[in-house]
Amino acid sequence: MTAAALPPFWVVIPAAGIGSRMRADRPKQYLQLAGRSILEHTLDCFLDHPQLKGLVLCLAADDPFWPVLPGASDPRIQRVDGGGERADSVLNGLLHLRELGAQEGDWVLVHDAARPNLARADLDLLLAELADDPVGGLLAVPARDTLKRAGADGRVQETVDRSVIWQAYTPQMFHFAALHRALADALVAGVAVTDEASALEWAGLAPRLIEGRADNLKITRPEDLEWLRQRWPHKV
Ligand SMILES: Nc1ccn([C@@H]2O[C@H](COP(=O)(O)OP(=O)(O)OP(=O)(O)O)[C@@H](O)[C@H]2O)c(=O)n1
Ligand SMILES: C[C@](O)(CO)[C@H](O)COP(=O)(O)O
Numbered sequence: 001m002t003a004a005a006l007p008p009f010w011v012v013i014p015a016a017g018i019g020s021r022m023r024a025d026r027p028k029q030y031l032q033l034a035g036r037s038i039l040e041h042t043l044d045c046f047l048d049h050p051q052l053k054g055l056v057l058c059l060a061a062d063d064p065f066w067p068v069l070p071g072a073s074d075p076r077i078q079r080v081d082g083g084g085e086r087a088d089s090v091l092n093g094l095l096h097l098r099e100l101g102a103q104e105g106d107w108v109l110v111h112d113a114a115r116p117n118l119a120r121a122d123l124d125l126l127l128a129e130l131a132d133d134p135v136g137g138l139l140a141v142p143a144r145d146t147l148k149r150a151g152a153d154g155r156v157q158e159t160v161d162r163s164v165i166w167q168a169y170t171p172q173m174f175h176f177a178a179l180h181r182a183l184a185d186a187l188v189a190g191v192a193v194t195d196e197a198s199a200l201e202w203a204g205l206a207p208r209l210i211e212g213r214a215d216n217l218k219i220t221r222p223e224d225l226e227w228l229r230q231r232w233p234h235k236v
Contacts, residue, residue, distance in 0.1 A: 003050045006127040007107050010100075010176070011046045011055040012093035015039055015113030016063075016082020021220050028219055029113040030065040034232045038219060040071055041116035045123065046109075047076055053106070056096050057113075058082040058089040087183060087193045094180045104177035107136070110196050111171040114219045117228060118171070122212040126173055129210050136174035137208030138197050139216065140166040166209050169216055172196040178205070 019028030029039040046052055054076075059066050061081045066072055080096045082089030090110055097108065109126075111118065122139055130137050143165040148156045172195060174182075182199040193199045197207040219225050 001124070001128045003124065006051050006124060007131045008051045008053050009107040009109050009127065009173070010053050010097050010102055011171075012058065012090055012097065012108060012110045013039075013042065013055065013113050014058045014082060014086050014089040014093065014110065015042075016058050016060045016089045017086065017114070018060075019114070022222060022225075024222075026065060027060070027063075028225070031219075031225060033116060033225065033228060037065075037069060038116045038225075039066075039113050040069060042111065042113050042118070043071060043077065045111070045116070045118040045120070047074070049120075049123070051127070052076075053102075054078065054097070054100050056080055056093040056100075058093045087187055087199070090196065091180075091183050091187065094176070094183065097176065098180075102176045104175065106176045107173055108176050108179055109171040109173045110179075112218055115170055115216055116219070117232075118216050119213055122216060123171065125212070126171060126210050130173050130208065133208055135200065135205045135207055136172075136178070137210055138172040138195070139169040139212035140209040141169060141212060141214045142166050144214070168195050168197060169212055169218075170195070172207070174200060174207070178203075 015029050022028040024031055030037050046055055056078045058080050059082055080092050083092055126139055143162040147160040147162045149158050149160055151157045182203040186193045186199040186202045191202050200207050217224055
């Protein structure tokens with residue numbers, strides 16, 4: 001499918017986390033990767049896409065790092081305040097999309113600021129595969145290792161059937177109205193939603209899994225960033 005045949009889409013980037021597991025001197029999205037911040041690399045995955053309608057970046061209200069980056073004045077990037085949890089940040093981003101003119105059936109892609117290695121081929125695969133899907137879905141990776149269920153004593157209780165287990169990645173792609181409703185309702189109900197798909201699942205829908213590259217990893221711990229630094233750039 002040519003880029004022009006892919007569906008138009010909006011993007012929400014939650015980037016208001018503090019990166020506690022990274023144990024760095026700043027939120028992990030502002031750590032350096034090949035001379036630029038992780039966040040700038042992540043934004044680059046989308047900003048020049050011909051089908052992009054608009055991009056909302058959710059940042060901590062008192063974030064001192066973003067304003068001094070070269071991209072801070074880029075008119076293609078709309079800044080909003082994030083919230084206490086990732087889901088709150090995404091919801092704020094969706095509210096702003098409505099102000100920008102997002103319509104009920106428009107596609108919205110939510111992508112972690114901490115995943116700078118999204119390949120254009122994977123982004124386009126997600127868009128192409130879900131263009132006509134009634135629900136939407138997400139990039140994901142089938143479990144690669146043998147999986148164990150652990151007991152409280154730290155000993156193995158059983159080996160889990162990995163053939164039905166996938167790791168959820170981002171972007172996650174849903175229709176604006178369905179995502180907004182599911183996320184807002186789940187938060188009001190106090191349901192823990194760690195990704196957008198969880199909210200849709202809670203609403204009774206079944207998001208589709210689209211197999212992506214495992215190296216679209218979320219930088220969570222120091223070794224993740226070290227791994228990317230040693231291989232960068234290696235996108236396809
Ligand atoms: N209140 C929050 C918490 C997280 N995020 C964003 O959600 C993405 C995925 O979250 P995670 O990897 O858990 O990031 P942190 O919350 O920053 O990390 P940690 O849990 O280690 O503190 C990140 O891009 C992060 O900036 C956000 O926008 N708002
Ligand atoms: C959305 C996500 O990237 C899917 O794997 C992930 O759940 C976000 O990170 P967290 O560690 O769960 O906050």
